[in-house]
Amino acid sequence: MRLSPKQSTLLVLAVLMIASPFFFPSNYYYRVGSLVFVNAIAVVGIVILTGYAGQISLGHAGFLGIGGYACALLPAHFGLPPALAVVAGAAISGAIAYVVGRPILKLKGYYLAVATLGFGVLVSMVLANEGWLTGGPDGIKVPDPGIRALLEQVGIELTNPQFWYAFCGLVLFIGAWLALNLRESPTGRALRALHGSEVAARTAGIDIAKAKLNAFVISAVYASVAGSLLALQNRLITPDVAGFMHSIELVTMAVLGGAGSVLGGIFGAALLTLLPQVLTVLQDYEHVVLGLVMMGVMIFLPAGLIPSARRLLRGRGE
Amino acid sequence: MSLLQVEGLGISFGGVTAVNDVSFALDQGKIVSVIGPNGAGKTTLFNMISGVYLPKSGKVRLDGEDVTGLRPDLLAVRGMSRTFQNLQIFQEMSVLENVIVGFHMHERGPVLADLFALPGSRKRARAAAEGARVLLERVGLERAAEREAGALSYGALKRLEIARALAARPRVLLLDEPAAGCNAVETEEIDRLICEVAKTGVAILLVEHDMKLVMRLSDTIVVLDHGEKIAEGDPAVVSRDPRVIEAYLGAGTTEALHAHG
Numbered sequence: 269m270r271l272s273p274k275q276s277t278l279l280v281l282a283v284l285m286i287a288s289p290f291f292f293p294s295n296y297y298y299r300v301g302s303l304v305f306v307n308a309i310a311v312v313g314i315v316i317l318t319g320y321a322g323q324i325s326l327g328h329a330g331f332l333g334i335g336g337y338a339c340a341l342l343p344a345h346f347g348l349p350p351a352l353a354v355v356a357g358a359a360i361s362g363a364i365a366y367v368v369g370r371p372i373l374k375l376k377g378y379y380l381a382v383a384t385l386g387f388g389v390l391v392s393m394v395l396a397n398e399g400w401l402t403g404g405p406d407g408i409k410v411p412d413p414g415i416r417a418l419l420e421q422v423g424i425e426l427t428n429p430q431f432w433y434a435f436c437g438l439v440l441f442i443g444a445w446l447a448l449n450l451r452e453s454p455t456g457r458a459l460r461a462l463h464g465s466e467v468a469a470r471t472a473g474i475d476i477a478k479a480k481l482n483a484f485v486i487s488a489v490y491a492s493v494a495g496s497l498l499a500l501q502n503r504l505i506t507p508d509v510a511g512f513m514h515s516i517e518l519v520t521m522a523v524l525g526g527a528g529s530v531l532g533g534i535f536g537a538a539l540l541t542l543l544p545q546v547l548t549v550l551q552d553y554e555h556v557v558l559g560l561v562m563m564g565v566m567i568f569l570p571a572g573l574i575p576s577a578r579r580l581l582r583g584r585g586e
Numbered sequence: 587m588s589l590l591q592v593e594g595l596g597i598s599f600g601g602v603t604a605v606n607d608v609s610f611a612l613d614q615g616k617i618v619s620v621i622g623p624n625g626a627g628k629t630t631l632f633n634m635i636s637g638v639y640l641p642k643s644g645k646v647r648l649d650g651e652d653v654t655g656l657r658p659d660l661l662a663v664r665g666m667s668r669t670f671q672n673l674q675i676f677q678e679m680s681v682l683e684n685v686i687v688g689f690h691m692h693e694r695g696p697v698l699a700d701l702f703a704l705p706g707s708r709k710r711a712r713a714a715a716e717g718a719r720v721l722l723e724r725v726g727l728e729r730a731a732e733r734e735a736g737a738l739s740y741g742a743l744k745r746l747e748i749a750r751a752l753a754a755r756p757r758v759l760l761l762d763e764p765a766a767g768c769n770a771v772e773t774e775e776i777d778r779l780i781c782e783v784a785k786t787g788v789a790i791l792l793v794e795h796d797m798k799l800v801m802r803l804s805d806t807i808v809v810l811d812h813g814e815k816i817a818e819g820d821p822a823v824v825s826r827d828p829r830v831i832e833a834y835l836g837a838g839t840t841e842a843l844h845a846h847g
Contacts, residue, residue, distance in 0.1 A: 446701045450700055452711065453711060454700060455695075457686060457687055458690055460678065460683075461679070461690075464675070464676035464678055465675070468670070468674035468687075469687070470657065470658035470662070471658050471659075472659075472688050472750065473659050473663055473690050473691035474690050
C-alpha cells in the first residue's frame with residue numbers, strides 16, 4: 269500500500285523521535301532533543317501562518333512569552349495547576365492573537381512584518397519592565413507540573429531530560445498531525461488559495477480576512493504551547509524568550525526547512541537548534557559558519573531543505 | 587425583472603472617466619457580450635460588476651438585490667462568479683485542488699473539525715473532490731488532475747479557471763476574455779463549453795476580442811467606446827451599426843464584424 273504524504277511525514281517523524289535516543293551518549297542529548305521539539309512546535313505554527321497562508325509574523329516569540337509566563341503566573345496567583353496553565357495560556361494567546369490580528373492582518377508584506385514586529389517588542393518590553401508581576405529581566409520561577417511524579421507512581425521511571433524529551437516529542441507529533449490535517453482540509457485549502465491569489469480566493473467565496481485570522485490564531489496557540497513547555501522544563505522563564513531575535517529565529521527555521529512543509533519546518537528547527545551546538549568546536553568561527561550554512565541553503569535550495577530534496581528525488585525517479 | 591441589472595454604472599480614475607453611464611440587463615441562460623476597442627473600459631466594467639472596484643455612480647442588481655460594490659466573496663455567496671483576463675491560478679496547487687477551492691462555499695465547515703480531521707470535515711472534502719473531478723471532465727482536463735497547475739498550457743489554464751468558477755455553482759458567470767491566447771482548437775472547446783453552461787440556465791457575461799466567437803455565441807452585444815455604451819442589440823443589428831464600425835475602423839475587425847452577415 270502506498271502511504272499518503274501525511275502518513276509518510278508522520279512515520280518519518282515517529283521513527284526519528286524513537287530511534288534517536290539509541291544514539292544518545294548521555295542525558296544531555298535528551299535535553300537538546302527536547303529543545304529541538306519545543307522550537308519545532310512553534311515553527312509548525314509558523315508553517316501554517318507563513319507556509320500555508322503566506323502571511324509573515326516577526327513577533328511570534330511574543331506568544332511564546334505569553335505561554336511561558338502563563339505557566340509561572342497563573343499557578344502562583346490563581347493556584348491553577350501548571351498543566352492546566354498551558355491550556356489557559358494557549359487560550360489567552362489565541363484571544364490576544366484574535367484581537368491583535370483583526371486590525372494588523374489587513375496589512376500586507378513588509379507592513380505586516382513591521383506591525384507584528386511591534387507586537388513582539390511590546391510583549392517583551394512589558395515582560396522585562398513590569399518587574400512587580402513578571403520578575404523583570406531576571407525572569408521568574410515556574411512550578412513543576414508533577415507529571416513525572418505521576419508516571420513514577422504507575423511504574424514508569426524516567427530521568428528529567430528523558431521525560432521532557434518524550435513529552436515534548438508527543439506534543440510535537442500531535443501538533444504535526446493537526447497541521448497536516450489542516451493542509452488537506454477546506455480551511456487549509458482556503459489558506460493556501462489566498463496565498464496563491466487573493467482575488468481568485470475571494471471570487472471562490474473565501475472570506476480572506478477571516479481565513480488569515482484563523483491562521484494567525486492557530487499559529488499563536490502553537491507558539492504559546494511551545495513557550496509553556498520551554499518554561500516548564502527550564503523551571504524558569506525570562507523575557508528573552510519573547511525577544512525579537514527569537515521571533516526571527518522561528519521564521520528562519522521555517523524558511524530554511526521549507527515554509528510550506530510541516531516536515532521542512534521541523535527539520536529547519538532541528539538544524540538551527542543543533543548546528544550551534546555542533547559548531548562550538550569551531551569556537552570563534554561558529555557564527556561565521558552558521559551564517560554561511562544559512563546563506564548556502566537559501567542560495568542553492570531556495571524552496572527550503574525538504575521541498576528541494578523532494579523535488580530532487582522526484583526528478584531522479586522520472 | 588432580469589437576473590443581473592447594470593444601471594448607469596460609472597467610474598473615473600484620477601479625474602479621467604473610464605466608464606460612464608453604462609446600463610444593460612442579463613437574463614437566465616442568456617449570453618451577453620461586451621465588446622469594444624482596447625481601452626474602451628470593458629475590464630473596468632467587469633471589475634465594477636464583480637466587486638473589485640467600487641463604482642462612482644450607478645447600481646448593480648443581482649436578482650433584484652442591490653449588490654453594488656459588495657466584496658467578491660459576498661457576491662460569490664449570492665451566485666456571481668468570474669474568470670480573469672490575466673489568469674489567477676493557484677500555481678502551487680494541483681489542477682484538482684484548484685477546482686476544489688471553487689467548491690469552498692459548499693465544503694467549508696468549523697475550523698476545529700478540519701484540524702482534527704473529523705469525519706464531517708473529511709466527508710465535505712471528499713464530496714468537493716468528487717465534484718471537482720466531474721467538472722474537470724467537463725472541461726476536458728480530467729487526465730491532468732494530479733499535475734501541478736503551473737505546468738499546464740495557457741489554453742488549459744483558461745478552461746481550468748472556468749471549471750473553478752463553475753464549482754461555485756454560479757447563477758451569473760463573468761468570463762473575461764476566455765479565448766484570449768488560445769489556438770483555434772482551444773477556442774472551439776471554449777465555445778462549446780460556454781454554450782453548454784448557458785444551456786444549464788447560467789447567465790453569462792462575456793468580454794472577448796474574438797469576434798467570430800462573440801457573433802456566434804451572443805444573444806445580445808453591448809458595444810463600449812471610450813467608456814460609453816454606443817450600441818446594444820443582437821449580433822446582426824450591432825454588426826451593421828455605423829457607429830460600431832466607425833469605433834473599430836481597423837479593417838480586419840470590420841471584416842470580422844461583417845463576416846457574420
